Amino acid sequence: MRAQAWFAAALGATLAVGCAAKVANVPDHGDAAPMGPTDASTTTEAGSPAVVTIDTGTEHQTMDGFGASDAFSGKALSAAQVSAFFDPTNGIGLSLLRIGIDASGATLGAGAYADAMAAHAFGVRVWAAPWSPPGADKSNGSEIDGGTLDQSAYASWASALAGFATTFQQTTGFPLYALSAQNEPDFTAPYPSCLYSPSQMAAFVKVLGPQLASLTPPVLLLAPEPDVWDELWGDNGYGTALLGDSAASAAIGIMATHDYGHMNDAVPTRPPPPAGLGQPLWETEVSDETAADVDIGHGIEVAIWIYAAVTTGGASAWHYWQLVNGNMTDGEGLLASTGDLTNPPKRLYTVGNFSKFVRPGYVRVDTNGGVPPDVWIVSFQNPADGTLAVVAINAGMTDVPLAATVGATPSPAEVTPWLTSATDNLAAQAPIALSAGTFQATLAAQTVTTFVGTP
Numbered sequence: 001m002r003a004q005a006w007f008a009a010a011l012g013a014t015l016a017v018g019c020a021a022k023v024a025n026v027p028d029h030g031d032a033a034p035m036g037p038t039d040a041s042t043t044t045e046a047g048s049p050a051v052v053t054i055d056t057g058t059e060h061q062t063m064d065g066f067g068a069s070d071a072f073s074g075k076a077l078s079a080a081q082v083s084a085f086f087d088p089t090n091g092i093g094l095s096l097l098r099i100g101i102d103a104s105g106a107t108l109g110a111g112a113y114a115d116a117m118a119a120h121a122f123g124v125r126v127w128a129a130p131w132s133p134p135g136a137d138k139s140n141g142s143e144i145d146g147g148t149l150d151q152s153a154y155a156s157w158a159s160a161l162a163g164f165a166t167t168f169q170q171t172t173g174f175p176l177y178a179l180s181a182q183n184e185p186d187f188t189a190p191y192p193s194c195l196y197s198p199s200q201m202a203a204f205v206k207v208l209g210p211q212l213a214s215l216t217p218p219v220l221l222l223a224p225e226p227d228v229w230d231e232l233w234g235d236n237g238y239g240t241a242l243l244g245d246s247a248a249s250a251a252i253g254i255m256a257t258h259d260y261g262h263m264n265d266a267v268p269t270r271p272p273p274p275a276g277l278g279q280p281l282w283e284t285e286v287s288d289e290t291a292a293d294v295d296i297g298h299g300i301e302v303a304i305w306i307y308a309a310v311t312t313g314g315a316s317a318w319h320y321w322q323l324v325n326g327n328m329t330d331g332e333g334l335l336a337s338t339g340d341l342t343n344p345p346k347r348l349y350t351v352g353n354f355s356k357f358v359r360p361g362y363v364r365v366d367t368n369g370g371v372p373p374d375v376w377i378v379s380f381q382n383p384a385d386g387t388l389a390v391v392a393i394n395a396g397m398t399d400v401p402l403a404a405t406v407g408a409t410p411s412p413a414e415v416t417p418w419l420t421s422a423t424d425n426l427a428a429q430a431p432i433a434l435s436a437g438t439f440q441a442t443l444a445a446q447t448v449t450t451f452v453g454t455p
Contacts, residue, residue, distance in 0.1 A: 039311045040367040040377035049401040050443070052369035054379045054390060056408040060364040061310075063380065064280055064317040065125070066355035067096025068334055072326055076111030077118065084341055084348070085323055085334070086122040088359070092352030092426070094124065095360050098284065098319060100183075101130040103143045103192065105160040105167075115323075117172050125360075126172075127222065128164065129180035129284075132192035133157045146188030146195045154207045162211040165219045178220035178254055179212055180284075181205050185238070187227040196224075198241030202248040209251025220253030225284055228261035229313065233271050243274070255279045259286035259309060268304045268376065270313030280316040283309045287321035288331035296422045296446050298331065299346030300395045303448045306354050307376045307393060310364060320351060349420040353448045356426065357389040357418070372400050375443065381408070388412060390451040394443040404451070405438045412453025415439050421447045 040052040068085070070077070077085070084091040097119045100108025107113060108131060116126045132143040137157060140147030149157060165176045181204060185196035196204060201224050212219040224238035232239040232255070239255055242248045255277065262270060263286070273281050286305060288298065302320070309315040325333030334348045335341070362380040367390070371377060374396030380389045386408060394400050406412065417429040421444060432439045432451075443449060 039307075039379075040369050040371050040375075049403055050369070050371040050375055050377070050392075051403050052367055052371065052377055053405045053407055054388065055366035055368055056381050056388075056406070058366040059381075060366075061280070061314055061316045063310075063358055063360060063362045063364065064282065065095030065360045066306075066318050066351060066358070067094050067098060067124075068320040068323045069098035069100070069285070070111055070115045070323050071098065071100030071108050071129070071131075072322075073109035073111040073115070073324070074326070076114035077323065078339070079118075080341055081324065081335070081339060082115070082118040082122075084344075086119045086124050088122070088356055091356075092348065093122075093356040093359070094119075094351075095355065096317060096319065097124050097126045099126060099128045101128050101161065101164050101179075103130075103132050103134045105164050108192075113168075113171050116168070120172065120174055125177040126168075127178035127180070127220075128168070128176055129183045129222075129225065130161060130194075131183050132194045133160075138194065143192045144190055146193050148195050148197075148200065149204070151203070154204055158204070158208040158211050161208060162215060162219075165212065165215055175215075175217050176219050178222045180225050180256065181208055181221065181223040183225055184227040184258060185224055186231050198224075198236065198238045201238055202241050202245045205242065205248050205251045206245075209248075213251075221251055222254040222256050222282070222284075223252050225256045225258060227258050229257050229259055229270050229283075230261060232257045233274065239273075243277075249278070252279055254282055256282040256284045259283050259305060262308070263288070263301075263305065265308075268308035268312075270308050270315075272312055273314045277314075281314050282317040282319070283313065283315040284317075284319045285321050286319075287333070290330060292329045292331055292336065294331075294336070294343075294345035294347075296346045296350075296420070299350035299420060300393060300446060300448060302347040303350040303353060303391070303393050304376060304395065306351070307378055307391070311378055318354070320347070346420065346422075346425075349425045350448045352426050353391055353418065353420055353450045357450050357452050358391075362389065372396065375400055377404075385454055386410070386412075387454040388415070388452065390415070392443050392449045392451070394445060394447050394449075397445050399445055400443040402441045402443050403438060404441075406434065406453075407437070408455070410455040411437045412455050415451040415453035417441060418450045418452065419444075419447060420449075 137153035138147040322333040
C-alpha cells in the first residue's frame, strides 16, 4: 500500500495520507509510437477500421490470475460479496486474494481467515504480505514511519512469518500459496511500514526463503513489492539486486511490484522485465486514491492499467488494492466503503473483463496490427482447449469498426462479446460468427469488450 487511508489498529485511529494525483481523463496516446511488437496498439488515423491478427503461434507469459486485498478489513465479506468477487460464473472470477500480516505475526484484518476460506471454495489462491516487523526490532523503534529491520532480528522475523504460514494452514485447512518479504520496502508511511534497501532485501530473503521452503508444503517467497514499478529494474532496482545475488534469486519464487507512479502516463507502458527472467512477475497493488470515480471513464482507466501491466510490463498476475474500500470515499476499493452491490463502480466490471475470462493457465498471445487512437487490444488463449479471450478497450468518444483474424487451427466458429459500458455490466451480447477465421464487430465508444470463443 502506498498512500491509503487505513484502520490502523496499532494507532487506534484512521490514518489518511495523500498520494499521486488521479488521471483527470482517460489517457489519449494519439500518434504515439507502438506499445511493442506483440499487442495491437499501433495507431491508424481516427475513424479507420481496427484490423488485427491474433497470432496464437507466438506465446508470451502464462497468466496466474487477477486479485485484490482484504488487508485491514473491518469484517468478513458477505456471501454476496464473495460471489461477486470470486465466482467465475456469477461474479468476476478473481483468482487471487492478498491478505495482510501484522507486527505480531497475526492477520491484518478481521475478515482474513473467513475471506480466505470463502475464496478458496472457488479455487482462489491466497497469499500474504507483512506491513511491519515489531517496532522493538526496527531502527526507529516503531511499527510506523518506516525504519529498517535490525539485521540481528532477521532470523526471528523470518520465523514469525513462517509461523504465520503454519497458523494459516492450521486455521483454514489449506496452505498459503505465497508470502511476501515486505509490502513497499521503498516507501516511508505514517502507518505500519518498513524500509529495506535493495541489498538489505537481498540479505533478508536469503534468511526468509529457506524457512518458507522447509514448510509442508513449501510456501513461495514473493519479493520485493516496491511502491513504484520503476524501483524494480535498472541499475539500482530491487529486482536487479535480487537477481544479481544467486542465493537471493534462488530463494524467490515470484517477483512482484506495485504500480503507483504510472497512472498519469500518456502512453500506457510499464518497465519491461529483463530477458530470461526465471520467475513469474506479479503486479500486486494499485488503486485510484484521490477520487471516488465510479463511472465508465474510470473503469476504462483501470482496464488500461491492466493492459500496460501484462503487455509491456510482462506481468502474469494483476491486483487492485482493496476488495472493499476501508472507510474512505475515494477509489481504493473495487467496491465502495459501503460494500454496496446495487450500483458498484464500473471498475469492478472492467477488471472482470479480464479476470472472468483470462483464467489461470491462459497464455498471452500476439495481437498484431493497427488500431485507431484510444484503442488497445490484447489476447489470451487457453492451451487446454484453445479458448480465446480477446480484450478490446475503446477509450475514445467514437465507435470503432474491428476486423480480427484468428491465426489458430481450428479457430472458433463464433465469439461472444461481453460488454462493459456506461449502461452494461459485463453483459453478454449476441454471438458473432467467424468467416474464414475472421470476425467483425464494432467497439462502441467508451467500452471494454471481451470476445470469447472456443473451437
